[in-house]
Amino acid sequence: xxxxxxxxxxxxxxxxxxxxxxxxxxxxxxxxxxxxxxxxxxxxxxxxxxxxxxxxxxxxxxxxxxxxxxxxxxxxxxxxxxxxxxxxxxxxxxxxxxxxxxxxxxxxxx
Amino acid sequence: xxxxxxxxxxxxxxxxxxxxxxxxxxxxxxxxxxxxxxxxxxxxxxxxxxxxxxxxxxxxxxxxxxxxxxxxxxxxxxxxxxxxxxxxxxxxxxxxxxxxxxxxxxxxxxxxxxx
Numbered sequence: 001x002x003x004x005x006x007x008x009x010x011x012x013x014x015x016x017x018x019x020x021x022x023x024x025x026x027x028x029x030x031x032x033x034x035x036x037x038x039x040x041x042x043x044x045x046x047x048x049x050x051x052x053x054x055x056x057x058x059x060x061x062x063x064x065x066x067x068x069x070x071x072x073x074x075x076x077x078x079x080x081x082x083x084x085x086x087x088x089x090x091x092x093x094x095x096x097x098x099x100x101x102x103x104x105x106x107x108x109x110x
Numbered sequence: 111x112x113x114x115x116x117x118x119x120x121x122x123x124x125x126x127x128x129x130x131x132x133x134x135x136x137x138x139x140x141x142x143x144x145x146x147x148x149x150x151x152x153x154x155x156x157x158x159x160x161x162x163x164x165x166x167x168x169x170x171x172x173x174x175x176x177x178x179x180x181x182x183x184x185x186x187x188x189x190x191x192x193x194x195x196x197x198x199x200x201x202x203x204x205x206x207x208x209x210x211x212x213x214x215x216x217x218x219x220x221x222x223x224x225x
Contacts, residue, residue: 043201043216044153087153096166097143098203098214100153 001026006088006101013108017078021104023071023088035062035073036087038103044087047073078108112136114204114217122223128190131220135184135204141165142185143205143214144177148198156200159185171196192224 006023013019025033033050048055050062050071061074071088088101115134123129135142144156156175157167161182170177174193179185189196199221203214 043218045216046213097155097158097169098145099155100145102152 002101003027003099004088004090004101007104008102009104009106011104011106013078013106015078015080015108015110017108018074018076019078019106020075021073021086021088021106023073023101025069025071025090027090028066028069030090032090033064033071034089034098035060035071036089036100038085038087040084044089044100047086075106078106080108080110082106083108114202114215116200116202116217116220118220119218120221120223122225123192125194125224126191128188129192129222131187131189131200131202131222133185133187133202133217135202136206136215139204139206139215140182141205141207141214142179143203144185144187145201145203145216146198147201148195153201156187189222192222194224197222197224 003026007021011019035047036044037047038044048057048062050064052064054063059076063072085103085105087103089098114136117132121129140161142159145153146156147153155169157170157177158165159179162179176188199219201219202217205212205214
Protein backbone atom coordinates (compact mmCIF):
# COMPACT_ATOMS: atom_id res chain seq x y z
CA UNK A 1 0.00 0.00 0.00
CA UNK A 2 1.31 3.45 -0.88
CA UNK A 3 2.08 5.77 2.00
CA UNK A 4 -0.02 8.57 0.54
CA UNK A 5 -2.87 7.92 -1.88
CA UNK A 6 -5.01 10.45 -3.65
CA UNK A 7 -8.15 10.63 -5.70
CA UNK A 8 -7.09 9.81 -9.24
CA UNK A 9 -8.89 12.73 -10.92
CA UNK A 10 -8.99 14.57 -13.21
CA UNK A 11 -11.70 16.84 -11.91
CA UNK A 12 -13.34 19.04 -14.52
CA UNK A 13 -15.51 21.71 -12.94
CA UNK A 14 -17.11 24.98 -14.02
CA UNK A 15 -16.06 28.29 -12.57
CA UNK A 16 -17.74 28.93 -9.25
CA UNK A 17 -18.06 25.26 -8.35
CA UNK A 18 -16.96 23.74 -5.07
CA UNK A 19 -14.58 20.83 -5.37
CA UNK A 20 -13.12 18.50 -2.75
CA UNK A 21 -10.06 16.29 -2.89
CA UNK A 22 -9.31 13.49 -0.50
CA UNK A 23 -6.09 11.79 0.38
CA UNK A 24 -5.41 8.81 2.66
CA UNK A 25 -2.21 7.95 4.45
CA UNK A 26 -0.94 4.69 5.88
CA UNK A 27 1.42 5.75 8.66
CA UNK A 28 -0.63 6.58 11.74
CA UNK A 29 2.43 8.21 13.33
CA UNK A 30 2.56 10.92 10.67
CA UNK A 31 2.14 14.32 12.21
CA UNK A 32 2.31 16.90 9.47
CA UNK A 33 0.61 17.10 6.15
CA UNK A 34 0.54 19.60 3.36
CA UNK A 35 -1.21 20.39 0.16
CA UNK A 36 1.10 21.49 -2.63
CA UNK A 37 0.04 22.90 -5.94
CA UNK A 38 1.92 22.20 -9.14
CA UNK A 39 1.28 24.00 -12.38
CA UNK A 40 2.19 22.36 -15.65
CA UNK A 41 5.97 22.07 -16.03
CA UNK A 42 6.55 24.04 -12.85
CA UNK A 43 7.80 23.17 -9.40
CA UNK A 44 5.50 22.21 -6.53
CA UNK A 45 4.56 25.11 -4.29
CA UNK A 46 3.10 24.93 -0.84
CA UNK A 47 -0.59 25.72 -0.83
CA UNK A 48 -1.31 25.11 2.81
CA UNK A 49 -0.39 23.04 5.82
CA UNK A 50 -2.97 20.74 7.33
CA UNK A 51 -3.67 20.73 11.02
CA UNK A 52 -5.86 18.50 13.14
CA UNK A 53 -8.17 21.37 13.91
CA UNK A 54 -8.53 22.17 10.23
CA UNK A 55 -7.45 25.39 8.65
CA UNK A 56 -8.88 27.82 6.18
CA UNK A 57 -7.20 30.25 3.85
CA UNK A 58 -9.66 32.23 1.80
CA UNK A 59 -11.46 29.85 -0.54
CA UNK A 60 -9.37 26.89 0.59
CA UNK A 61 -10.09 24.67 3.58
CA UNK A 62 -7.95 21.73 4.67
CA UNK A 63 -8.99 19.06 7.15
CA UNK A 64 -7.19 16.18 8.81
CA UNK A 65 -9.07 13.18 10.15
CA UNK A 66 -6.64 11.13 12.21
CA UNK A 67 -9.14 8.42 13.12
CA UNK A 68 -9.77 7.62 9.47
CA UNK A 69 -6.31 8.67 8.31
CA UNK A 70 -7.39 11.00 5.58
CA UNK A 71 -6.81 14.57 4.57
CA UNK A 72 -9.11 16.73 2.53
CA UNK A 73 -8.89 19.95 0.56
CA UNK A 74 -11.98 21.94 -0.26
CA UNK A 75 -11.92 24.70 -2.85
CA UNK A 76 -14.91 26.99 -2.96
CA UNK A 77 -15.90 29.30 -5.79
CA UNK A 78 -13.37 27.78 -8.20
CA UNK A 79 -11.46 30.13 -10.47
CA UNK A 80 -9.86 29.41 -13.82
CA UNK A 81 -6.52 30.06 -12.14
CA UNK A 82 -7.11 27.16 -9.75
CA UNK A 83 -6.45 24.74 -12.61
CA UNK A 84 -3.39 22.75 -11.57
CA UNK A 85 -2.34 19.49 -10.01
CA UNK A 86 -2.85 19.28 -6.26
CA UNK A 87 -0.40 17.12 -4.37
CA UNK A 88 -1.12 15.61 -0.99
CA UNK A 89 2.11 15.45 0.95
CA UNK A 90 3.12 13.99 4.30
CA UNK A 91 6.17 12.82 6.16
CA UNK A 92 6.29 9.11 7.13
CA UNK A 93 6.23 9.65 10.86
CA UNK A 94 9.14 12.04 10.76
CA UNK A 95 10.03 15.39 9.30
CA UNK A 96 13.07 14.56 7.27
CA UNK A 97 11.47 14.08 3.89
CA UNK A 98 8.21 14.61 2.09
CA UNK A 99 6.15 11.76 0.72
CA UNK A 100 4.02 12.81 -2.23
CA UNK A 101 0.79 11.45 -3.48
CA UNK A 102 0.48 11.05 -7.22
CA UNK A 103 -1.53 14.26 -7.47
CA UNK A 104 -5.02 15.13 -8.57
CA UNK A 105 -5.51 17.28 -11.62
CA UNK A 106 -8.11 20.00 -11.49
CA UNK A 107 -9.37 21.73 -14.61
CA UNK A 108 -11.71 24.69 -14.10
CA UNK A 109 -13.56 25.74 -17.25
CA UNK A 110 -15.61 28.86 -18.04
CA UNK B 111 15.69 36.86 -1.94
CA UNK B 112 16.69 34.26 -4.52
CA UNK B 113 14.81 30.99 -4.43
CA UNK B 114 16.13 27.51 -5.06
CA UNK B 115 17.86 27.45 -8.41
CA UNK B 116 18.68 24.43 -10.51
CA UNK B 117 20.91 24.02 -13.51
CA UNK B 118 20.48 23.03 -16.24
CA UNK B 119 16.76 23.37 -16.79
CA UNK B 120 16.88 20.72 -19.51
CA UNK B 121 19.39 18.08 -20.46
CA UNK B 122 19.28 15.53 -23.26
CA UNK B 123 22.00 12.92 -23.17
CA UNK B 124 22.67 9.55 -24.70
CA UNK B 125 22.50 6.35 -22.76
CA UNK B 126 25.84 5.66 -21.14
CA UNK B 127 26.84 9.30 -20.83
CA UNK B 128 27.32 11.23 -17.62
CA UNK B 129 25.23 14.16 -16.47
CA UNK B 130 25.67 16.41 -13.46
CA UNK B 131 22.77 18.39 -12.07
CA UNK B 132 23.30 21.32 -9.78
CA UNK B 133 21.14 22.84 -7.07
CA UNK B 134 21.69 26.09 -5.21
CA UNK B 135 19.45 26.18 -2.14
CA UNK B 136 18.12 29.28 -0.49
CA UNK B 137 20.94 30.91 1.42
CA UNK B 138 21.05 29.75 5.03
CA UNK B 139 18.98 26.62 4.46
CA UNK B 140 20.87 23.71 5.99
CA UNK B 141 18.46 21.11 4.64
CA UNK B 142 18.66 20.20 0.99
CA UNK B 143 16.62 17.48 -0.71
CA UNK B 144 16.63 15.82 -4.09
CA UNK B 145 13.44 14.42 -5.55
CA UNK B 146 12.59 12.88 -8.88
CA UNK B 147 9.45 12.50 -10.93
CA UNK B 148 9.46 9.98 -13.72
CA UNK B 149 6.72 10.02 -16.34
CA UNK B 150 3.33 9.06 -14.94
CA UNK B 151 4.59 8.52 -11.41
CA UNK B 152 4.57 10.49 -8.22
CA UNK B 153 7.41 12.68 -7.03
CA UNK B 154 9.80 10.47 -5.09
CA UNK B 155 12.39 11.31 -2.47
CA UNK B 156 16.01 10.59 -3.36
CA UNK B 157 18.08 11.96 -0.53
CA UNK B 158 18.47 14.59 2.15
CA UNK B 159 21.51 16.62 3.20
CA UNK B 160 21.91 18.45 6.43
CA UNK B 161 24.68 20.89 5.64
CA UNK B 162 27.33 18.71 3.96
CA UNK B 163 26.24 15.43 5.55
CA UNK B 164 23.92 12.89 3.98
CA UNK B 165 21.10 12.48 6.46
CA UNK B 166 19.06 10.01 4.45
CA UNK B 167 19.86 8.53 1.08
CA UNK B 168 17.31 5.75 1.18
CA UNK B 169 15.66 6.91 -2.02
CA UNK B 170 18.72 6.75 -4.26
CA UNK B 171 17.90 4.22 -6.99
CA UNK B 172 21.33 2.63 -7.35
CA UNK B 173 25.05 3.33 -7.30
CA UNK B 174 24.95 5.12 -10.65
CA UNK B 175 23.68 8.13 -8.71
CA UNK B 176 26.09 10.18 -6.64
CA UNK B 177 25.12 13.28 -4.70
CA UNK B 178 27.50 15.69 -3.06
CA UNK B 179 27.25 18.88 -1.09
CA UNK B 180 30.76 19.97 -0.39
CA UNK B 181 30.93 22.91 1.98
CA UNK B 182 27.25 22.64 2.78
CA UNK B 183 26.18 25.10 0.11
CA UNK B 184 25.22 23.97 -3.37
CA UNK B 185 24.70 20.32 -4.24
CA UNK B 186 25.36 18.21 -7.31
CA UNK B 187 23.70 15.02 -8.42
CA UNK B 188 25.68 12.99 -10.92
CA UNK B 189 24.29 10.14 -12.94
CA UNK B 190 26.96 7.89 -14.42
CA UNK B 191 26.33 6.08 -16.67
CA UNK B 192 22.84 7.27 -17.51
CA UNK B 193 20.16 4.76 -18.47
CA UNK B 194 16.86 5.30 -20.27
CA UNK B 195 14.85 4.85 -17.07
CA UNK B 196 16.66 7.79 -15.49
CA UNK B 197 14.63 10.18 -17.62
CA UNK B 198 12.40 12.43 -15.59
CA UNK B 199 12.30 15.72 -13.75
CA UNK B 200 14.74 16.13 -10.90
CA UNK B 201 13.68 18.60 -8.24
CA UNK B 202 15.77 20.09 -5.51
CA UNK B 203 14.22 21.56 -2.39
CA UNK B 204 15.60 23.37 0.61
CA UNK B 205 14.27 23.92 4.05
CA UNK B 206 15.42 26.08 6.92
CA UNK B 207 14.65 23.75 9.83
CA UNK B 208 13.46 20.22 10.41
CA UNK B 209 10.30 21.09 12.29
CA UNK B 210 7.23 19.53 10.75
CA UNK B 211 5.57 22.76 9.74
CA UNK B 212 8.62 24.29 8.08
CA UNK B 213 8.03 24.90 4.41
CA UNK B 214 10.19 23.23 1.80
CA UNK B 215 10.91 25.40 -1.24
CA UNK B 216 11.42 23.72 -4.57
CA UNK B 217 13.53 24.65 -7.53
CA UNK B 218 12.02 24.59 -11.01
CA UNK B 219 13.58 21.24 -11.72
CA UNK B 220 15.91 19.77 -14.30
CA UNK B 221 14.19 17.83 -17.05
CA UNK B 222 16.51 14.97 -17.97
CA UNK B 223 15.96 12.97 -21.10
CA UNK B 224 18.14 9.95 -21.78
CA UNK B 225 17.96 8.72 -25.37
